[in-house]
Amino acid sequence: MLVCALCMVLCGCQSQSSYEPTKKSATVTVPTIGQDGKLRVGVNSSNAPFSTQVSGKLVGIDVDIAAALATEMGLELELVDVGNDAEGALEDGSVDIIMNQEAGDTSSTAWLSDAYLPTAVSVFSTSSSSSLPSEDSKPTIEAQSSSMSAWEVANQFGDTSLSSVSDLKTAFSDLSSGKTTYVAADAVIGSYVAYTSSVDAKIVGVLQKVGGYSIGISTSNTELQNAVATALKTISSNGTISVIESKWLGTSLDLSSVDQSAAARKSSGSSSSSSTTSSTATQEDKSAGDSVQADDASSSQEATDSAA
Known part of the structure; x- marks a missing residue:
């Protein structure tokens, strides 16, 4: 029932009675988060399809997952455009968490959650x-x-x-x-x-070891780490993230069972070198296609919003 209701909300379907999720009790308060009742989430507004501006509004995969996460934690969502300096915004306290961090990145200054989206x-x-x-x-x-x-x-x-x-x-x-x-x-x-x-x-x-995208949190904020990890596990297991993936990608993305090239199988046996390669690949592909992806984000959002 939860997933069905979420489908209606994400797809913009119209009905005589709109779905209103039951407000949950906040799982964290100040000083674990910067403001009571709000989860301040750092995103990059020039990073379609994860987050981008459409008609003055931030939309994308990361935006939808952040919204689901905030709801699960009993908090309101506040999006903060941190550009390419997500870790800086986290360190100076501008945000509580940051999206779109490379899973398993040993050079990161933040604590990293389990991956919420796979990639390679x-x-x-x-x-x-x-x-x-x-x-x-x-x-x-x-x-x-x-x-x-x-x-x-x-x-x-x-x-x-x-x-x-x-x-x-x-x-x-x-x-x-x-x-x-x-x-x-x-x-x-x-x-x-x-x-x-x-x-x-x-x-x-x-062609690579499968990596993923994680949520970054201050290494010293263990209470928020635990709360986010619990909420992320819930929205993953109950199908919420799969619905969001289908909205933006047309399908739920599962790379666990696809064939691997010989190089990918070899890199899966190592850690640091393949992790760096995965990060580089993602960044280069995204930066090279920003203008096309931003246009597509607008058309995808409009099509989704008008679906009945």
Whole structure:
């Protein structure tokens, strides 16, 4: 019932009686959080599809997950645009928590939660019979130029297998038309672009060790760490996060059972080096496609809000 109600709220469905969630008691108060009754959450407003500005309003995956988290903790949500200095905002007390942190990042100055969203450089295809191509099959794989995805393709399959394009919209358009059989992209960004471009693509394998996105909290604030970890576990297990993923990506993102390239299997046996690679891939893919993704965020939000 909770997930059904959440679907109605997230999809903007209209009914004679609107859903009003039962207000829960606050699980934390001052000084564990900066203001009583509010969870101040740091996001980057130039980071679609995680968070971006649409008609003066912050929307995105991170925004929806932060809202669900605040509700579960009995708090009101206050979003703070921290740009690229999330850890700085956390350290100076401007926010209580920060979204979109690399899971397992040993260089982070913050305590990091379990991942709320998985990611890795992935290979997409539209064919139901497609599987992850072998490294010696010499496939042609399109990827956004100068991205880590392009680097992974060239490094694992050879330069002749890489077909560089200016943006992921072009790559998925080529995939849809049959011009290419495969596209390499960050799992989240690729799923988002495919969904907002109405391309029926699926992930057939990953080229990296699977990483993820976590919530960052001050290392000294153990009470807030425990409260967030409990709330995050709840909204994950009850299907709330899956509903949010489906809203923005067209499907719930699960990379646990997809095929891995030989390099991905090898990196899964190590820790620090593969973790750094995953972070770099995500950042490069996102920065290279910001303008396209911001446009898509607007169209995706409008389509979702108007759905009945």
